[in-house]
Amino acid sequence: MTLLTTWPDSGPAAVVRRTSDPGEIAAALAPLGVRYEQWPVRDDVPPGADPDTVMEAYREEIDKLNAEEGFATVDVVALHPGDEPGWAEKVRAAREKFLAEHTHEDDDEVRFFVSGAGVFYLHVDGEVHAVYCEKGDLLGVPKGTTHWFDMGTRPSFTAIRFFHEEDGWVGTFTGSPIAERFPDFDTLHAGYLRDAA
Template identity: 80%
Template sequence: MTLLTTWSESGPGTVLRRTSEPAEIAAALAPAGVRYEQWPLRAGVAPDAEPTAVLAAYRPEIDRLTAEEGFVTVDVASLHPSEAPGWAETARAARQKFLAEHTHEDDDEVRFFVAGAGVFYLHTGGEVHAVLCEEGDLLGVPRGTTHWFDMGTRPSFTAIRFFHEEDGWVGTFTGDDIALRFPDFDTLVAGRAERGTA
């Protein structure tokens, strides 16, 4: 279940908003220009399915969004726990790449979660919004929005990525350590389970 948690940018001492209602999440994020919607899941698409199978399964939604937004590149990013040698190091490096606050000057960051989960942290309007995205969630972060992303200590997700530019993911890091001051993916997921909202 998706979860939106909002705090003041000064720190996580006081929760300003917590909701798992899709309409409330969309309404809360809309003033920042953030796109949030849910797509129906396709039966038979395994979390570790080949990218071509994932893209084929969601072709109608991909074509609609591409027509609306003018995307030029669509691909699939996937990382799931494995016993293969070196997996832990690969996962740690992948997680670290996105943990610091950054922006994208030339493109939006648009992701649809086919499987698994991840948290986008949006720092905008004096607030930090943590959007725990799970399968079926699409989130579009407008270019220039300061944010970071956490996939957790044992990443498990498959996501369709949309780009306006052929260069793909290019981040400009702010140098701010704000990400260190807010609960990470694992803490948010554990807290949700403790509250009985898993």
């Protein structure tokens, strides 16, 4: 269940909007220039599938989107709980980087969730829109949009990333501590599980 929650950017005391309806989510995000759509879920692609398997499974959708947008690079990123040395530190460092509010001045941030979940927080026009994405969701955040991303303290996701620029992910950080005022992934995920039960 995808979930959109909108609050005033002063804090989460009042909810402006909360919906899990895909049509309502797309309609609410469209005026912000944010692309939201759902692709068919390939249940035969396991969470730990290698990048070639993931790319091949979604080749038709990737090619269609690439024909529309003309991306320079398409790749797969995956982060799943592991026991290898340094895993917890790797996760902590990555999470801190993405939790900091930032923009991308030269490229959109386009992600398709193959498995798992993550939350994009869009800070636009005095509001914060938390988009809880799960497998099957594609979100396109336009360049210049102030946002942050949370994957939780024990991330588990595989995503296809689309870049117009060869440089890939390049963030310009605002220095704002705003992310600290809003419910994080773990909090939203716990609510998601309660709602789905």
